[in-house]
Amino acid sequence: MTTSATGADRLPVDFDDVERAAGRLAGVAHRTPVLRSSTLDAACQAQVFLKSEHLQRVGAFKFRGAYNALAALDPQVRSRGVVAFSSGNHAQAVALAARLLGVHATIVMPLDAPPVKMAATRGYGAEVVTYDRYTEDRRAIGQSIADERGATVIPPYDHPDVIAGQATAALELLDEVPDLDAVIAPVGGGGLLAGTAVAVRTRRPSATIVGVEPAGRRAARDALARGEVVQVAVPRTLLDGQQTPEIGTRNLALFQAHVDRVEGVEDADALAAVRLLATRLKQVVEPSGASALGALLAGGLPDLRGARVGVLLSGGNVAPAVLAAALNAAD
Amino acid sequence: MTTSATGADRLPVDFDDVERAAGRLAGVAHRTPVLRSSTLDAACQAQVFLKSEHLQRVGAFKFRGAYNALAALDPQVRSRGVVAFSSGNHAQAVALAARLLGVHATIVMPLDAPPVKMAATRGYGAEVVTYDRYTEDRRAIGQSIADERGATVIPPYDHPDVIAGQATAALELLDEVPDLDAVIAPVGGGGLLAGTAVAVRTRRPSATIVGVEPAGRRAARDALARGEVVQVAVPRTLLDGQQTPEIGTRNLALFQAHVDRVEGVEDADALAAVRLLATRLKQVVEPSGASALGALLAGGLPDLRGARVGVLLSGGNVAPAVLAAALNAAD
Numbered sequence: 261m262t263t264s265a266t267g268a269d270r271l272p273v274d275f276d277d278v279e280r281a282a283g284r285l286a287g288v289a290h291r292t293p294v295l296r297s298s299t300l301d302a303a304c305q306a307q308v309f310l311k312s313e314h315l316q317r318v319g320a321f322k323f324r325g326a327y328n329a330l331a332a333l334d335p336q337v338r339s340r341g342v343v344a345f346s347s348g349n350h351a352q353a354v355a356l357a358a359r360l361l362g363v364h365a366t367i368v369m370p371l372d373a374p375p376v377k378m379a380a381t382r383g384y385g386a387e388v389v390t391y392d393r394y395t396e397d398r399r400a401i402g403q404s405i406a407d408e409r410g411a412t413v414i415p416p417y418d419h420p421d422v423i424a425g426q427a428t429a430a431l432e433l434l435d436e437v438p439d440l441d442a443v444i445a446p447v448g449g450g451g452l453l454a455g456t457a458v459a460v461r462t463r464r465p466s467a468t469i470v471g472v473e474p475a476g477r478r479a480a481r482d483a484l485a486r487g488e489v490v491q492v493a494v495p496r497t498l499l500d501g502q503q504t505p506e507i508g509t510r511n512l513a514l515f516q517a518h519v520d521r522v523e524g525v526e527d528a529d530a531l532a533a534v535r536l537l538a539t540r541l542k543q544v545v546e547p548s549g550a551s552a553l554g555a556l557l558a559g560g561l562p563d564l565r566g567a568r569v570g571v572l573l574s575g576g577n578v579a580p581a582v583l584a585a586a587l588n589a590a591d
Numbered sequence: 592m593t594t595s596a597t598g599a600d601r602l603p604v605d606f607d608d609v610e611r612a613a614g615r616l617a618g619v620a621h622r623t624p625v626l627r628s629s630t631l632d633a634a635c636q637a638q639v640f641l642k643s644e645h646l647q648r649v650g651a652f653k654f655r656g657a658y659n660a661l662a663a664l665d666p667q668v669r670s671r672g673v674v675a676f677s678s679g680n681h682a683q684a685v686a687l688a689a690r691l692l693g694v695h696a697t698i699v700m701p702l703d704a705p706p707v708k709m710a711a712t713r714g715y716g717a718e719v720v721t722y723d724r725y726t727e728d729r730r731a732i733g734q735s736i737a738d739e740r741g742a743t744v745i746p747p748y749d750h751p752d753v754i755a756g757q758a759t760a761a762l763e764l765l766d767e768v769p770d771l772d773a774v775i776a777p778v779g780g781g782g783l784l785a786g787t788a789v790a791v792r793t794r795r796p797s798a799t800i801v802g803v804e805p806a807g808r809r810a811a812r813d814a815l816a817r818g819e820v821v822q823v824a825v826p827r828t829l830l831d832g833q834q835t836p837e838i839g840t841r842n843l844a845l846f847q848a849h850v851d852r853v854e855g856v857e858d859a860d861a862l863a864a865v866r867l868l869a870t871r872l873k874q875v876v877e878p879s880g881a882s883a884l885g886a887l888l889a890g891g892l893p894d895l896r897g898a899r900v901g902v903l904l905s906g907g908n909v910a911p912a913v914l915a916a917a918l919n920a921a922d
Contacts, residue, residue, distance in 0.1 A: 542907035584915035
């Protein structure tokens with residue numbers, strides 16, 4: 261399936277949306293720290309400022325977008341509940357946001373999702389509805405639950421309020437470090453990069469904005485090259501937060517307006533970043549969450565040498581065995 | 592060798608010493624964050640405040656004591672250089688402190704010390720002198736270098752300025768959370784616990800002060816029971832920061848004056864704390880560094896149930912393979 265990008269004059273998210281999101285998230289989302297390391301600077305040949313969303317609630321930036329989307333709903337609509345289909349960080353983000361706002365959340369997850377993720381989602385008070393991922397369509401199930409109950413589906417990335425929420429991470433980064441030369445962020449469905457681009461292009465127009473996706477998944481690069489959303493085959497990758505086969509339509513429009521380019525990163529380079537973050541900065545970041553740093557560390561962004569670079573670390577929810585494997589590769 | 596504890600009326604370190612150390616360290620040591628987690632609180636059945644010295648310079652609280660000891664030296668004495676014998680965090684702490692104060696540091700390390708540790712110590716600008724740990728005595732070598740050069744030996748724990756420096760971590764913790772019911776800290780040679788005890792007993796006299804050492808190493812417990820320093824056999828343990836066969840004479844005197852008790856912790860319980868810190872708080876802490884938390888988490892401190900407990904996380908310098916093994920034990 262391909263869908264053409266919106267050709268409308270007005271972009272799906274503007275800076276006012278981001279500021280409104282920041283207002284809703286104040287005192288609710290963590291204002292995550294910006295970490296620095298002289299070892300990291302030397303390894304990257306740049307001045308690196310790490311916006312640490314692995315320390316965000318639910319362990320990922322996803323909480324920002326989910327909470328903003330729920331908070332932006334009309335209270336009467338919101339009171340009928342929300343629905344999400346995800347086995348990842350978005351599920352937990354919607355579950356926690358719903359609990360904080362006192363509404364019911366239904367999360368549609370595959371029957372064979374990791375029990376620890378199901379338990380975590382239930383732990384946030386959500387109802388988990390399972391489906392067979394080989395015979396059933398999670399979108400259809402989610403939509404039918406939503407229709408039945410009058411509940412609202414909260415999509416993971418292709419939604420203006422979700423994008424505006426994700427943008428607040430970069431907004432905080434620029435509040436703390438206004439004079440960045442560049443900002444780089446991981447790209448999966450594109451919500452984080454799209455939001456980041458809106459915030460950075462307004463607050464620091466001169467900054468270079470770069471997205472990073474798995475080398476073998478060209479969803480963002482192909483979409484930018486063709487000017488339309490493209491569904492791509494996704495090879496095996498440890499960058500499991502970026503396995504989405506397409507980016508969102510709204511996200512593409514914002515990439516086209518604001519993003520300088522998207523680069524690919526090899527799994528091994530993202531894992532090297534995971535290792536360096538663990539051994540030197542004592543921080544646990546998931547492979548996808550470290551993918552933008554991995555590209556910089558591997559020398560894949562030579563135009564940023566010597567620059568002041570903001571890097572989004574997007575999440576820290578890594579399976580212990582995956583982190584262990586990354587660490588053992590270092591010895 | 593046994594040495595009797597100082598029976599002098601005046602204790603080796605008092606609160607004035609701690610305040611002087613805090614003055615010397617201001618703007619030099621990191622003011623490390625105090626981390627919280629509702630998951631951790633639930634698991635410990637207490638309100639837990641984690642003073643995060645794994646995020647200190649050189650990755651451990653040791654920087655505080657080393658820098659304070661060097662800064663307290665008469666400038667003329669200091670200019671003749673310093674010597675330390677250590678293959679661990681103290682070596683790097685002395686090396687960095689010396690570099691910051693512009694003096695020469697000689698670190699005596701075993702020939703077969705991990706190359707990564709030697710490189711790190713040299714990276715801080717120190718001269719590394721190696722010895723054969725099977726045939727030579729590091730103390731004799733260190734002392735002869737010091738005598739030759741007029742340099743000063745900086746001991747790792749049994750020294751008033753080292754103890755006063757380590758005390759500043761607990762001082763900062765109490766600045767941020769004044770109303771703690773208890774403070775618990777790991778014990779190796781005893782510098783951290785002794786300093787912690789001075790700071791806590793002055794600032795929060797009612798607080799319970801507990802030390803935690805490896806279950807199989809009774810150096811602190813036996814010394815307290817007998818009223819004198821005892822040299823003990825140290826079994827194999829992953830708590831490598833606490834393998835010292837004895838505590839210091841000054842440290843014992845301060846334990847006797849201020850510490851309520853010392854408890855043992857099993858390796859497995861410390862590793863469970865390492866895992867929980869990695870998976871939930873996204874923090875990399877070394878097994879010794881997490882040993883006090885491990886005792887609390889394992890239910891070994893039942894009198895602290897429901898209490899507001901400050902816990903010293905003392906360091907984060909764990910070999911990647913050790914962290915990997917701890918993580919794999921969780922699956």
